[in-house]
Amino acid sequence: MSALALSVLLSLVSAVAYAGGAIVQERVAETSPASAYAPLRRPAWWGAGCLNGLGALLHVIALAYGPLSLVQPLGALTIVLALPMSALLVRRRAGATAWRGAIMATAGLAGLLALTGSPSEQSLDGTERLVVGLITAGAVLVLMTSARAAHRHPVVRSVLLAVAAGGAFGMASVFTKSVAEDWSGSPVTQLSSLLAIAALATT
Template sequence: MSALALSVLLSLASAVAYAGGAIVQEQVAVSTPGMPYAPLRRPAWWAAVVLNGLGGVLHVVALACGPLSLVQPLGALTIVFALPMAALFVGRRAGATAWRGAVTATVGLAGLLALIGASDARSPSGAQRVAAALVTAGGVVALMLAARATHRHPAVRSVLLAVASGAAFGMSSVFTKTVAVDWSGGVVLADLPSLTVIGVLATAGMLLSQASYRGAGLAAPLSTLTVVNPVVAAGAGITMFGETFRHGTAGTALAVGCAVVAAGGLVLLTSERIDAEETARVPVPARQAPAGGREPARHGEPARPYDPFPRGPLVPVAAPELHRDPVRS
């Protein structure tokens, strides 16, 4: 088996592991709304950590076997695996809009994958690594502040946290590829700062992804994360590793179009969740007043004054869950 084929196979296995971890994370988020980041006392959360860790190990090996621009976009298949797996194992069925959004985002990323060409791997300079780490940290903090400002809109807050998580995971993969390139050239000890950045970004990505599932379902945050992750990594691969788009200017224009298609898929996923939230907020309308302003007599009882909101037997209804802001908590 060639190194390229092995990297594809490992990437697919990694996507399945990540999908399983995301499903468990979403279930933990539903059952522990008061602990958005790290519900350490829940065994299920640790199972999600193990699944994500397995996905990460397979991803690292795939990066060692293949180019960054190939391995990262294949991670977008996580959402394609997650939706049917969630329906099969936990009965979490996605709506038609979510499926359309997931397929649209995946098609956009597949086009982006086909247009990015690999080149001879080269290690970024120390200044490039420092700049990438600082820009990523600043972006993640800005997204967390934006999520805090939109805490009244769980779907928007979730997408912002998922973008931050995807950026952290994407840059973690970039630094992983950097370390792999250095080690292939015999450089080991000089990569201790890069290994530290990998650990910090991977941990931040895990915690932010857990928070993004709270009150937002599975499809929207997971699709956002799986799209942002390869886009960030592909951009870094072009700027830091010398990877380029195929077919020159035309290929670059097509790549931009594919990115727009992928973004449109995310908009569909987000809009479905926002529509669900708005439907949950629609108040029950008051009844129309009967003629004469009095209720009709029933079973020999005297007529009563009209009450637009009559009291009746208590019927259990599904009330929208109240959530705390993960950034404030």
């Protein structure tokens, strides 16, 4: 199996793991008492966390074998896969609107991959990583603050948090790819990037 094919396979399995984790977390949240920490007392919640951790690990390995321009968009399949998986696992059928959204997401992903050219071997240097990291952190902070202020508007709040999470996850992948390409055998030389990845991935 070629490195590119392996990266695609790992990305797909990662998307399945993420989708499974999201389904379980949603189910636990719906069936738990109205308390902020109630889900934490459910073993299923921690099982979902393990699925998310597996998805993240497979995503990182996929980045080591394939280009960021391929691996990152494939992560969007989590949204598409969650619909049939939810119907199969928890007997929840998605409505027509959800399926239209999934079809549009798939079409958009196909178009993005079709327009993606040959991957560049250039990676971010130390200064560029610092600038990008600070800009991303600032943008995520603004979005999260705005979401908190919009607590009376659940839809707006959800969109703001989704954009913040998506941006943080995407930049974590950029840093991960840079670390994988520039790895010298000593984690000390990549400490700042590793800390940035940890902060972005847990946002």
